[in-house]
Amino acid sequence: MVNPQLDSDGKLKHLLTIEGLPKRILNQILDTAETFVGVAERDIKKVPLLRGKTVCNIFFENSTRTRTTFEIAAKRLSADVINLNVGTSSQSKGETILDTVDNLIAMHADMFVVRHAQSGAAHFIAQHVPDGISVINAGDGRHAHPTQGLLDVFTVRRYKSDMHNLRVALVGDVLHSRVARSEIHALTTLGVPEVRVIAPKTLLPADVEKLGVQVFHDMKAGLKDVDVVMMLRLQNERMTGAMLPSAQEYFKTFGLTQDMLNYAKPNAIVMHPGPMNRGVEIDSSVADGSQSVILPQVTYGIAVRMAVMAILGGGQNNLGQSNSDKNAGVHNGALEASSRLAAGGAS
Amino acid sequence: MKIHIKNGHVIDPKNKLDTKQDVFIAACKIAGIGKAPDGFVANQTIDAAGLIVSPGFVDLSARLREPGSEYNATLKTELQAAIAGGITSLACPPDTSPVLDEPGLVEMLKHRAKLLNLAHVYPLGALTRKLEGRLLTEMHALTEAGCVGFSQADNAMTDTLILWRAFEYAATFKYTIFLRAEDYYLGQNGVAHDGEIASRLGLKGIPAAAESLAIATILRIAQQTKTRIHLCRISSAEGVELIRAAKKNGVQVSADVSTQHCHLTEMDIGYFNAHANLKPPLRTTRDKNALCLGLKDDTIDAICSDHTPVNDDAKLLPFAEAEAGASSLELLLPLTLKWATDNKASLANAIAKITSQPAHILNIAAGDLSVNANADIVIFNPKAEWKVEASQLKSQGKNTPFLGQSMQGKVHYTLLNGQLAFQNN
Numbered sequence A: 001m002v003n004p005q006l007d008s009d010g011k012l013k014h015l016l017t018i019e020g021l022p023k024r025i026l027n028q029i030l031d032t033a034e035t036f037v038g039v040a041e042r043d044i045k046k047v048p049l050l051r052g053k054t055v056c057n058i059f060f061e062n063s064t065r066t067r068t069t070f071e072i073a074a075k076r077l078s079a080d081v082i083n084l085n086v087g088t089s090s091q092s093k094g095e096t097i098l099d100t101v102d103n104l105i106a107m108h109a110d111m112f113v114v115r116h117a118q119s120g121a122a123h124f125i126a127q128h129v130p131d132g133i134s135v136i137n138a139g140d141g142r143h144a145h146p147t148q149g150l151l152d153v154f155t156v157r158r159y160k161s162d163m164h165n166l167r168v169a170l171v172g173d174v175l176h177s178r179v180a181r182s183e184i185h186a187l188t189t190l191g192v193p194e195v196r197v198i199a200p201k202t203l204l205p206a207d208v209e210k211l212g213v214q215v216f217h218d219m220k221a222g223l224k225d226v227d228v229v230m231m232l233r234l235q236n237e238r239m240t241g242a243m244l245p246s247a248q249e250y251f252k253t254f255g256l257t258q259d260m261l262n263y264a265k266p267n268a269i270v271m272h273p274g275p276m277n278r279g280v281e282i283d284s285s286v287a288d289g290s291q292s293v294i295l296p297q298v299t300y301g302i303a304v305r306m307a308v309m310a311i312l313g314g315g316q317n318n319l320g321q322s323n324s325d326k327n328a329g330v331h332n333g334a335l336e337a338s339s340r341l342a343a344g345g346a347s
Numbered sequence B: 001m002k003i004h005i006k007n008g009h010v011i012d013p014k015n016k017l018d019t020k021q022d023v024f025i026a027a028c029k030i031a032g033i034g035k036a037p038d039g040f041v042a043n044q045t046i047d048a049a050g051l052i053v054s055p056g057f058v059d060l061s062a063r064l065r066e067p068g069s070e071y072n073a074t075l076k077t078e079l080q081a082a083i084a085g086g087i088t089s090l091a092c093p094p095d096t097s098p099v100l101d102e103p104g105l106v107e108m109l110k111h112r113a114k115l116l117n118l119a120h121v122y123p124l125g126a127l128t129r130k131l132e133g134r135l136l137t138e139m140h141a142l143t144e145a146g147c148v149g150f151s152q153a154d155n156a157m158t159d160t161l162i163l164w165r166a167f168e169y170a171a172t173f174k175y176t177i178f179l180r181a182e183d184y185y186l187g188q189n190g191v192a193h194d195g196e197i198a199s200r201l202g203l204k205g206i207p208a209a210a211e212s213l214a215i216a217t218i219l220r221i222a223q224q225t226k227t228r229i230h231l232c233r234i235s236s237a238e239g240v241e242l243i244r245a246a247k248k249n250g251v252q253v254s255a256d257v258s259t260q261h262c263h264l265t266e267m268d269i270g271y272f273n274a275h276a277n278l279k280p281p282l283r284t285t286r287d288k289n290a291l292c293l294g295l296k297d298d299t300i301d302a303i304c305s306d307h308t309p310v311n312d313d314a315k316l317l318p319f320a321e322a323e324a325g326a327s328s329l330e331l332l333l334p335l336t337l338k339w340a341t342d343n344k345a346s347l348a349n350a351i352a353k354i355t356s357q358p359a360h361i362l363n364i365a366a367g368d369l370s371v372n373a374n375a376d377i378v379i380f381n382p383k384a385e386w387k388v389e390a391s392q393l394k395s396q397g398k399n400t401p402f403l404g405q406s407m408q409g410k411v412h413y414t415l416l417n418g419q420l421a422f423q424n425n
Helices: A023-041 A065-076 A097-106 A121-128 A146-159 A178-189 A219-223 A247-254 A294-314 A333-345 B075-084 B103-116 B139-145 B160-172 B196-201 B208-225 B237-248 B259-263 B285-296 B329-342 B347-353 B356-362
Strands: A054-059 A080-085 A111-116 A134-140 A167-171 A194-198 A214-216 A228-231 A269-271 B002-006 B009-012 B017-020 B023-026 B029-033 B044-047 B052-055 B057-059 B087-092 B120-123 B176-180 B228-232 B253-258 B302-304 B377-387 B406-416 B419-423
Touching: A023 A065, A023 A146, A023 A178, A023 A294, A054 A065, A054 A097, A065 A080, A065 A111, A065 A134, A065 A294, A080 A097, A097 A111, A097 A121, A111 A121, A111 A294, A121 A134, A134 A146, A134 A294, A146 A178, A146 A269, A146 A294, A167 A178, A167 A219, A178 A194, A194 A219, A214 A219, A269 A294, B009 B347, B052 B057, B052 B347, B057 B329, B057 B356, B075 B087, B075 B103, B075 B329, B075 B406, B075 B419, B087 B329, B087 B356, B087 B406, B103 B120, B103 B139, B160 B176, B160 B208, B176 B208, B208 B228, B208 B237, B237 B253, B237 B285, B253 B259, B253 B285, B253 B356, B259 B285, B259 B302, B259 B329, B285 B329, B302 B329, B302 B356, B329 B347, B329 B377, B329 B406, B347 B356
Parallel strands: A054 A080, A054 A111, A111 A134, A167 A194, A167 A228, A194 A214, A228 A269, B002 B044, B009 B052, B057 B087, B087 B120, B176 B228, B228 B253, B253 B302
Antiparallel strands: B002 B023, B009 B017, B023 B029, B052 B377, B377 B406, B406 B419
8 A cells, every 4th residue: 555645755745653654754853843843933923935835724524723823823934824614614515535635726725734633534625635635633533633633742752862761651631633543643753752641431432452562550650661652632422431430530530640740751851732731640740740831742743743844835936946855754845954954044 | 049068067956966977058948967858958158067967056135236336336237246256046125225124126126127137036025014013014015016024124023012013024925034134223323343453443343242142133033923033244253153053943033244345344344444344243263263163064055245336435434323334145056155265165065055945945946957847057267367447347346355455266258047147368
């Protein structure tokens, strides 16, 4: 089976899931993101990499935060951005996903950022767009949320230098979490030797250990000596589905308090993809505490999403760079241009 | 009309015939095998040299989509597909719209099928009204209208007391109950086998235990009430094991597997291929192997197509939203032959799985070449290769996970009631 995310030269064509992406591509995205971190701190927060391009955010499932960060990322790359909340428009009138997508193709969108409640929706759309249009998965069902996974490992990389010598624990509802799946694939692909999941059995998918993780059902044992704690959001529906008896009991057994965090290494960092349920999965004092890097995650999210869009848009972007170094491995012409521009040459 | 089929290799599992013989047909019946009846003069001769002459195939489950779902398929297109696939008798499940729970609907379906004169249609009536699992249907009246058994299609029974009573009532009249075993709650909203692939793809899983728990319940009630039960579309190794044990203990149980489940596993979902969205879900390689072995040792009696034509729009959706099912009438023969090749089973054994065995389960006069039997015959080349292409399929449903694949085994002639109903050579 051909990897639908890569073109025949092995370059990124769509970003649908981290699973199956080679390490060199993940590093390419993270390295590029590194160059964009500084952009936000400048007076003019723009680089002209996607000037003239149209990025279309199609959200079949509501989201404010992810959509906003994608919008900011696209605008900082000088793209035109269209936001479409399909959940509230065409779909309720009976239009199919493909009809919606076809209409946007007809309006000459260059890149789709897609969120959908069904696993596989981004793959499905990617299979049906013509060549030259890229699809970025902004979350599909329980399957994948690759930019979140990338921004999380980007954050880890910023705080912990050596990925090959880390112990990371994911805590909470892995079963329903696309974020957890993307984090696991990103961490294991980048060579993190020990990835743990800590959750009650009701919140773990079947055969989860086959994803390359160690399973714990006890917070103290699971958090022991970890370098990174990645918390997962717990939806309130889990109580009505008989997956958990109550939020109180969950917080008592799997909530992250300072006492629990003390089992981790003293310099361990705490992450959360947001939005947080304070007092359900995480104690406020930990969320706002000195080990928390939850807000930096949001900041880095923009840089990582800029990097993904720049790389995907790179093939067509008209910066006077040729494809002469097409075979030069990680870097392509447009990308080197983007790095230069991001480093300060744009304004 | 008198037909002489000459030079063919006749395989008739029921009569243990596996030899080169001529077949003589007169007055819609088989008039002689090997030896022509006195004074036989053929109007038509079919040269079957190098071909297999077999009883017309009997399919235990083919959705024809009428009444109510003609956008997916019509009786005419699907019966044309059946006959092109060598299927001369088929049972159709009651999950039409409206549900086959009224004698009038069954009579109309039988009547419409008869007018088309393409294949014999044997409806399975609904076991409960509207398949809701609450009230029994008029099984006696439905049988008089033409039903050959009773089924819940894909609707699981949740109430074991009603299940028990339905069994007792059916057993009163010696009716057979056809059930696909899946625990309602464990199967709810699931779209894939609950295992590594579903976990990776983020699809809601259905554990193998959903099947085995339901099988255990059904077998226990069948044993207690002495009901004849047929378990449809087994998908798991543990299901096969339970049936094997029940048969040893003398429970009146038979079972089938679909052509899809003999060959595919959860891996075939690939990158969310909606054609691999099936009911029951495709499971592991271990499960598939157990199904194939179960067929070989006769724990599983028959292979069926589980034909479910779905229109393109209903498949052009994200995996879990796509309608489940595969179009497979025209693949029954090659996929059954492939099972035999892959598992070193004889050609006669393979043919039994789609002729005499399903006919016995349905308790219908079909699936054999006895003298005076209805002349429903298929003549095929077991070696001929062809490629599955949407444009070539007669079924209105082009939804098969085997699209683009090469098949071995091609129907050349199908005879229905002693008349040539399909020809392709």
